Amino acid sequence: MSSDQRRIEIMDTTLRDGEQTSGVSFSPTEKLTIAQLLLTEVKVDRIEIASARVSEGELAAVKAITKWAKANGLLNRVEVLTFVDGDVSIQWMQQAGAKVMNLLTKGSLNHLTHQLKKKPEQHFAEVAEVISLARKKGLESNVYLEDWSNGMRHSREYVFQYLDFLQKLPIKRVMLPDTLGVLTPSEVKEYISAIVERYPNTHFDFHAHNDYDLGTANVLEGVKAGAHGIHLTINGMGERAGNAPLASAVAVLNDFLPEVKTSVAEASLYRVSKLVETFSGFRIPVNKPVVGENVFTQTAGIHADGDKKNKLYFSDLMPERFGRQRKYALGKTSGKANIENNLAQLGIQLSEPDLKKVTQRIIELGDKKEVVTQADLPYIISDVIDSKNIEEKVRIDNYVLTHTKSLHPSATLKISINGELHEEHAQGDGQYDAFMNALKKVYKKLKQDLPVLTDYAVRIPPGGKTDALCETVITWKSANGKEFKTRGLDSDQTVAAIKATQKMLNLI
Numbered sequence: 001m002s003s004d005q006r007r008i009e010i011m012d013t014t015l016r017d018g019e020q021t022s023g024v025s026f027s028p029t030e031k032l033t034i035a036q037l038l039l040t041e042v043k044v045d046r047i048e049i050a051s052a053r054v055s056e057g058e059l060a061a062v063k064a065i066t067k068w069a070k071a072n073g074l075l076n077r078v079e080v081l082t083f084v085d086g087d088v089s090i091q092w093m094q095q096a097g098a099k100v101m102n103l104l105t106k107g108s109l110n111h112l113t114h115q116l117k118k119k120p121e122q123h124f125a126e127v128a129e130v131i132s133l134a135r136k137k138g139l140e141s142n143v144y145l146e147d148w149s150n151g152m153r154h155s156r157e158y159v160f161q162y163l164d165f166l167q168k169l170p171i172k173r174v175m176l177p178d179t180l181g182v183l184t185p186s187e188v189k190e191y192i193s194a195i196v197e198r199y200p201n202t203h204f205d206f207h208a209h210n211d212y213d214l215g216t217a218n219v220l221e222g223v224k225a226g227a228h229g230i231h232l233t234i235n236g237m238g239e240r241a242g243n244a245p246l247a248s249a250v251a252v253l254n255d256f257l258p259e260v261k262t263s264v265a266e267a268s269l270y271r272v273s274k275l276v277e278t279f280s281g282f283r284i285p286v287n288k289p290v291v292g293e294n295v296f297t298q299t300a301g302i303h304a305d306g307d308k309k310n311k312l313y314f315s316d317l318m319p320e321r322f323g324r325q326r327k328y329a330l331g332k333t334s335g336k337a338n339i340e341n342n343l344a345q346l347g348i349q350l351s352e353p354d355l356k357k358v359t360q361r362i363i364e365l366g367d368k369k370e371v372v373t374q375a376d377l378p379y380i381i382s383d384v385i386d387s388k389n390i391e392e393k394v395r396i397d398n399y400v401l402t403h404t405k406s407l408h409p410s411a412t413l414k415i416s417i418n419g420e421l422h423e424e425h426a427q428g429d430g431q432y433d434a435f436m437n438a439l440k441k442v443y444k445k446l447k448q449d450l451p452v453l454t455d456y457a458v459r460i461p462p463g464g465k466t467d468a469l470c471e472t473v474i475t476w477k478s479a480n481g482k483e484f485k486t487r488g489l490d491s492d493q494t495v496a497a498i499k500a501t502q503k504m505l506n507l508i
């Protein structure tokens, strides 16, 4: 970063505006965790964590965050939205230990006239009184001009009259919200340019909403036009269509405006997005730029081919920047290159004819709308390529499993490995555990390590009934750290697990 880059302040309002997402409510502990991550790992400049007066739970959350922030010298980066209500919000701030208030005032004549039912002069005087009172109590003030965007469209004279007035007050920042997300990028550019030009010594934040899906584009134009700070939320959470999303906006500024810089650590954005998804229950759409599940997955065979040859379908938006990895989806649009990429990630190499057979099978499955994942590949390989030979390498010929009340389950098995027969007996905590213990004894004698079982999942195939076949999917980790899955299908889940185990034995 060069020193002549203009520094843009990032204010994250996930914990205030983001929490205004319908159906979302963070607990105080969740709020504290997110606040800590935002300030220390994501490294945003400021966070807005609540509206004053809302509830006892909110007061507890703000108290916990301000206590932690104070102990870490970060209290002046923690902000609370307050109201023009004499000293009511101020008292709440003091109780909560917060030091920076974002005073919600009226940025359009329409709101002022019809919601507060006041005249401009009266509103200005009340705002001045609150700010003066706050200052006396040691609080710093930023001022929101709510509905500013409509104010610029329909009552511009009022907006400028108000901004002129604010110049006289001891405030740190003026915050310009497109409250209803109605502005186009060209309007954002026009309005912010005009304001920044007229008040060169004032810090202006721009606050976008995403009602027309223009949130990020508007942030870009706002910053280009000279906004000094921007308000964002994780995963674009927020009322109605939400706010401008943090991850997208940061990527856009980094990639398209070399003349500006932010303090945000891109590498932490995905992790915090997933954490907020878990806490909020607000699912990240799979196609959400930067953080969605699918956004670094190439599906078309042609793309995988180009990437393999010369990274032809890469852009500056590299997944590794955000702690993510490029993936190649498997399905009817897969070609050989696509499948080779997946095999390489699993550490598997196939001959050309085998690769063709596997490709053909994946296309067939895709045509039937089957979802094929990288984890399915070893299974498909074992199923498709010369499966007779593979089955013959290791075959579990016979087994007896016992389950008797108050006695340990036990298993006896007879297994053929490369044509040689082995027989073992063992006990375990369950029938499958006993079976695995017997199997481990066989392989111990052969001085061969088995992959470690890391996950065991049983499900009935989609649309199945309770008496249907059940599928057991086992995840294994081999000595070189590679993970792979095998599956078995049977009406008995233990037998299905043994089938999955036999597949694993034929793949190692």
Ligand SMILES: CC(=O)SCCNC(=O)CCNC(=O)[C@H](O)C(C)(C)COP(=O)(O)OP(=O)(O)OC[C@H]1O[C@@H](n2cnc3c(N)ncnc32)[C@H](O)[C@@H]1OP(=O)(O)O
Pocket: 017, 020, 051, 052, 053, 054, 081, 082, 083, 084, 085, 104, 105, 106, 115, 116, 146, 177, 179
């Ligand atoms: C840009 C934004 O997203 S703004 C988000 C602001 N944050 C919130 O609204 C947080 C959630 N809100 C709440 O918990 C509640 O609405 C409270 C605690 C703020 C107020 O609750 P209540 O006293 O029950 O009032 P209610 O919600 O019915 O109405 C809001 C009142 O605030 C008034 N009001 C609106 N804007 C402001 C303002 N900037 N400053 C002061 N009062 C305001 C309204 O005129 C109305 O007053 P009235 O009842 O005298 O007509």
